[in-house]
Amino acid sequence: MAEQSIISPENLVYKKTDVMTDRELHYCPGCGHGTAHRMLAEAIDELGIQSETIGVAPVGCSVLAYYYLNVDMQEAAHGRAPAVATGIKRVFPEKYVFTYQGDGDLAAIGTAETIHACNRGENILIVFINNGIYGMTGGQMAPTTLPGMKSSTCPMGRDVLTMGNPLKITELVAQLPGTYYVTRQSVHTPGNARKAKRAMKKALEYQKENKGACLVEVVSNCPSGWKMNPVDSNKWMEENMFPFYQLGDIKVPGKGLVSDGKNGS
Amino acid sequence: MKKEIRLMKGNEAMAEAAILAGVDAYFGYPITPQSEIIEYLMSANTAERTGMQVLQAESEIAAINMVYGAAGCGKRALTSSSSPGISLKMEGISYMAGAELPCVIVNVVRAGPGLATIQPSQSDYFQAVKGGGHGDYKLIVLAPSTVQESVDFIRLAFDLAFKYRNPVMILSDGIIGQMMEKVELFDQQPRLSEAPEWATTGKKPGEKSTVITSLHLESEDMEQVNLRLQAKYREVEKHEVRFESYRCEDAEVLFVAFGSSARIARKAMDLARAKGIRAGLLRPITLFPFPVEEVRRLAGQVSGMLTVEMNAGQMVEDVRLAVNGRTPVEHFGRFGGMIPGPDEILVALEARLEEWYKEQPAQTE
Amino acid sequence: MAAKGDIIIDIERCKGCQVCLDACPKDVLEMSRKVNAKGYQYTVKVNSDCTGCANCAIVCPDAVISVYRVK
Incomplete structure (x- = not known):
């Protein structure tokens, strides 16, 4: 009887935000995309800017982000989201504009668009999901795949001598004068997810100041691509991804660079 | 009232026409023989004259995708390039045709294939008319033969682009772009004040969000999209032939x-x-x-x-x-x-x- | 002691990833024996220790959990 009395509208403390649609997400069980979407949606909700926000979806697993994020959105070609966002922001400087991109989209095929949008100081938020693998195409090597990490195109593990090194593009863009706030987060625990949301919220608020590009990286998992169950994938992420991609702020307004990104490399 | 007759270079006349036509944004990347377009726009104080945004992108690929973004907001967006640069834009052009976004692309054609030469040519006819990018799509293609037409077609191209929600290409060439001819300019047109209903302008409360996309994973849906596009092209064939x-x-x-x-x-x-x-x-x-x-x-x-x-x-x-x-x-x-x-x-x-x-x-x- | 919190799980949307189990500080959650229409085992509440902290709901990738708490 006591339980029934708890479940009543006045006691509701957490439910899915209306900035997420009711559509069921197509992501694999345990995939961080869903949580990352929701943290972004909650940030938009808490700022009350749903009607002033325009998003850009990438190509990759989150190609259908516009099914779930209940804001006006444009679907960009692979890697071109920062250019599309530039076009939007230049004609609608008063709107809040974000891109949501994976590692292949942002750090491989879209490297030029990412770096130049950041370097121009476009007043946009780039949400960068880094899970070190190409999920949608079936688990191939990404620009951020760790040394020795296996994928379907580096089945013996990434050999940096022949396949190149993982790209810390977040540290790279933090060096550019056009970026204002650059941070690396995760969404796999309640605390981390809350911090990631705070980072996205701050980044959206900074858009009003016209101080430049903000990039929030979310180091995330890919249970299917990594061939692990979701809980193990999050553990593996903590043990292997985080030492290389260290969580925390990299560039902060007023302070500039607070991390040189050399840790763990 | 008699209009002022000016002597203008084809590329510069098109740039001026873009300002006068009330174009909202231009995104481009320099390439001979059309760089005068962006140079003219950059020195024309467009922000003060009409509020037109002009940006030099990092590549032709970025430029066409900036056009995509602006066009998706219901704005008149323009880009220009010459043959090798147009090849780079083809990805974005296909996406715009698929997402049914209006825009105008000027191709001041130079010879190919490859880097070839900066001299004039008409060897991009197939690329412009038959596709160029992937998929079953058509551009509306206007071919000016004078500087005057280059000017007039900027306006016509945007009218057609918005009428049919389709990219329009102005297929010029290195001769018309570079030569000077007398030209009569039209009066300043206002920029678009209201966004079309299909544009992303921010989700209105109580309404569904607006999505600009060319992605339709179900084949049945994608066939319907193609059929709709084909029906549109047949309408264009019926109403827009000019010679x-x-x-x-x-x-x-x-x-x-x-x-x-x-x-x-x-x-x-x-x-x-x-x-x-x-x-x-x-x-x-x-x-x-x-x-x-x-x-x-x-x-x-x-x-x-x-x-x-x-x-x-x-x-x-x-x-x-x-x-x-x-x-x-x-x-x-x-x-x-x-x-x-x-x-x-x-x-x-x-x-x-x-x-x-x-x-x-x-x-x- | 009366429960302070409670949750509603939309079991048909649950994909059984178990991320919420780790997030719960009170071990309130377990996986079902049964499967839902999609064939996934789903999260179920097994005791009344819930404090309404919402940790489970925050980390749920599919947003299947709503949280209630006596204020």
């Missing part, structure tokens, strides 16, 4: 040429007439939609057709399709940046006359 005829009424042989080639072919036509050859000239202005009916009609009248193109024979294929064997159709071209002279065109025509007349005596009626 110009010179002395076709009594022509027994016909030149078919577009853009700058048409100017030279017209001179060749005059030379032929002076020699007693009743030549005419048909100048397609829209390359898609192609003036199929007019070509077909003239096929019943003339003994032969000669296309004059600065390429290895591209538009000739569309003329042949329209003629469908009813009269001989041949091609004369110079390419690689070479520009044909009227004399050599006349020689090319005369070389064919005997055979044409033998095959198909000139019809007097």
Whole structure:
């Protein structure tokens, strides 16, 4: 009887935000995309800017982000989201504009668009999901795949001598004068997810100041691509991804660079 | 009131026309022979004149995707480039055709393939008219032959782009882009004040969010999208064919040429007439939609057709399709940046006359 | 002691990833024996120790959990 009395509208403390649609997400069980979407949606909700926000979806697993994020959105070609966002922001400087991109989209095929949008100081938020693998195409090597990490195109593990090194593009863009706030987060625990949301919220608020590009990286998992169950994938992420991609702020307004990104490399 | 006549370079005239047409945004990347467009816009103080945004992108790929973003917001967005740069834009153009976004792309064509030369050419006809990017799509393609048309087509192109929600290409070339000619500019048009309902402007409370996309994973859906696009292209074919005829009424042989080639072919036509050859000239202005009916009609009248193109024979294929064997159709071209002279065109025509007349005596009626 | 919190799980949307189990500080959650229409085992509440902290709901990638708490 006591339980029934708890479940009543006045006691509701957490439910899915209306900035997420009711559509069921197509992501694999345990995939961080869903949580990352929701943290972004909650940030938009808490700022009350749903009607002033325009998003850009990438190509990759989150190609259908516009099914779930209940804001006006444009679907960009692979890697071109920062250019599309530039076009939007230049004609609608008063709107809040974000891109949501994976590692292949942002750090491989879209490297030029990412770096130049950041370097121009476009007043946009780039949400960068880094899970070190190409999920949608079936688990191939990404620009951020760790040394020795296996994928379907580096089945013996990434050999940096022949396949190149993982790209810390977040540290790279933090060096550019056009970026204002650059941070690396995760969404796999309640605390981390809350911090990631705070980072996205701050980044959206900074858009009003016209101080430049903000990039929030979310180091995330890919249970299917990594061939692990979701809980193990999050553990593996903590043990292997985080030492290389260290969580925390990299560039902060007023302070500039607070991390040189050399840790763990 | 008499309008001011100005002497302007083709590229600069198009840039000025873009400001006057109320274009909201231009995104481009320098490439010869069209860099004057962005240079002119960058020095024209567009922000103060109309509020038009002008940005030099990091690449042609970025530029066309910036156009995508701005067009998705319901704005008039323009880009320009020349052949190698247009190849890079093809990805974005296909996406815009798929997402049914209006925009205008100016191609001041230079010779190919590859890096080739900066000299004028018409060798991007196939790319402009037959696709270029992936998928079943069509651009509306306008081919100016004067600086005046370059100016007028900027406005026309945006009208067509928004009427059909389709990318429009202005297929100019290095001659028209670089030459100076007198031109009458139109009055300043207002920028778009209201966004179309399909544009992303921010989700309105109580309404569904707006999505701009070309992605339709279900084949059944994608086929329907294609059918809708095809129906749109048929409408374009029905309503938007534009061409110009010179002395076709009594022509027994016909030149078919577009853009700058048409100017030279017209001179060749005059030379032929002076020699007693009743030549005419048909100048397609829209390359898609192609003036199929007019070509077909003239096929019943003339003994032969000669296309004059600065390429290895591209538009000739569309003329042949329209003629469908009813009269001989041949091609004369110079390419690689070479520009044909009227004399050599006349020689090319005369070389064919005997055979044409033998095959198909000139019809007097 | 009366429960302070409670949750509603939309079991048909649950994909059984178990991320919420780790997030719960009170071991309130377990996986079902049964499967839902999609064939996934789903999260179920097995005791009344819930404090309404919402940790489970925050980390749920599919947003299947709503949280209630006596204020």
